[in-house]
Each structure stands twice: as C-alpha cells, then as structure tokens.
Amino acid sequence: MSDKVTIAQAFIQALPHARALGMVLDRISDGESIVSMPYDVRFVGDPATGVIHGGAVSALMDTALGAAVLSHPTAPASTATLDLRIDYMRPATPGQRITARAECYHVTRSVAFVRATASDDDAERPVATATGAFTLERPVGAQA
C-alpha cells in the first residue's frame, strides 16, 4: 500500500461514525475514492422489506466524497460538506454490500464539486447517486 492509501485508510478508521457503519476504503487516488459498507440488520430502514436506510447510504456517500476531496492532488488540509443531494434510484438489495465510487469533478481554490454513485452487486443499476459541494481548507501559506 502506498502512503496515501495507508493514511486514507487510517483516516476512515479514525472516523467513529464510518467505523460504526463498518466502512472500508477500497481504493483512493488523485481526487477519487471507493468506499464500501456491509449489509447489517441494524442499518435497516424499512422493516417490511429489510432494505437499508437511506441515511446509511448518505453516510457512505459523504464519507467517500470527503475521502475523494482529501486525496485531491492540490492536497487540501481539511474539508467539510457544504451541501449534499442524494437521489435514490432503487432500493438496495437486502444482504448485499453497498459500494460508493466518488470523484471531484471540479476543484477551485476553496470549493470542491463532487459526485458519487452507489451500487450493490448489480453494478449496472445504481442504487443511488450523489452530488455536492465541499469546502477546501488550504494548508497555511499554500498557493493553490
């Protein structure tokens, strides 16, 4: 593992909420990340169907997007979510792992515009998509 991956994996492990949801950082590179989360009966939102709560999917998206922002080549010191919109395309299939793929599609000196897609085992049909804006805190003295 490269230093960047080690640091990012440690970063996710250091986020108590991401750890509580069992999130794993599967990949990270210049402004892109893949984060996944296991199916767990504690995360169910609709007891009639066993489908995972949308809020757990939001947490996965937010984490993947934050990791993508921090991995951007301009090396931001920290980031925070300004806004996040999630579109739920279909219920995630109960029992299956959910994987979010996130990317920064445009970055300014102070804002990262990001998007992500979440899917279960059927990667052809996304479960949800997300778009958002994140703040970028530049390291002190940085010229970006």
Added chain:
Amino acid sequence: MTRPPRNEPVQIVKQRRDAALRALVDGVPYIRFLGISFDRRGDELTAILTYGEHLIGNPLIPALHGGATAAFLETAAIIELGWSAMWEEMEGGRLDPSALTPATLPPLPRTIDFTVDYLRSGLPRDAYARARINRSGRRYASVHVEAWQDNRARLFAQGTGHFLMPDREG
C-alpha cells in the same frame, strides 16, 4: 372502529397517540442504531438525536458526521410524513393503534431525493429537528426539515426531500 368520542379522558387519548407513534418508530432498526427518539405535543413532533460517540465524523474538532446529520434529517421527514398520514386515520377512527404490529403497520413513504445544507458543524451534543410538510399529494410529498442544537434560531443543518407515498388501499 368509530370516531373517538369528544369527551374521551385525556389519558386514553395520550395512550392511543403514543402507542401509534411507538409503532411507527420502534420498528425501524436504523432509528435505534442512531439513537433518535421523538417528542410529541399533540400532533407536533420533534426528533431528538441523543449524542453518542458513534455519531462523530471528525474526532479532532470534534463534529457530528455529515452522514449522521443527513440520516437524522431524513428520518425526521419520513416519520413526520408517516405520522401525519396515521394521525388522520387514527383520529378519524379508521385505525386502531393498539392493534398495530410491524406487520400491520402502513408502509412508510420512500425517499426519492434528499438535499442537506450544512450550515455549521454539528457539536458533540444532542440535536433536534422539526419537519414541515410543504406539499402532500396522493403520490408525492415535499418536506422541509430544520435541525438545531442549543439555539432554535441557529440551525446547524436544513434539508428538503421528495417522497413517494405508499399506495393506499380503497
């Protein structure tokens, strides 16, 4: 079941309404996992996110995880929608809350989309939210949610979502 009598004892009224709210909330595992409860005053609900270390995103600040905040707002919106639909059925005498089980509960609305604005960082303490149904049709509903911590006027997050309402029988 018929419409409840007007001079019903207050305790009976409260028992019925609290039982209905419990049936709606207690069946959802993720609500329990996050530690969300609901305070009821008449038909008005306030969602309460009881602080727990598992809600923290950035441990250095420390601040609530954006995903925990989003889930809290979305839950407040869904329960508000489910509750308002149930309230009419219950007060109209068409639904008996004491007979509700997770299996007989009316289906919950499904989120179509949800947008959260993060206005300031969520502090490591309890948070509150109230949802307002701006439009509720037969198929679609639009709900706005405001969340705050110490000061009702200083929101730390707000959200708007669209929901698909479950098919009603009849």
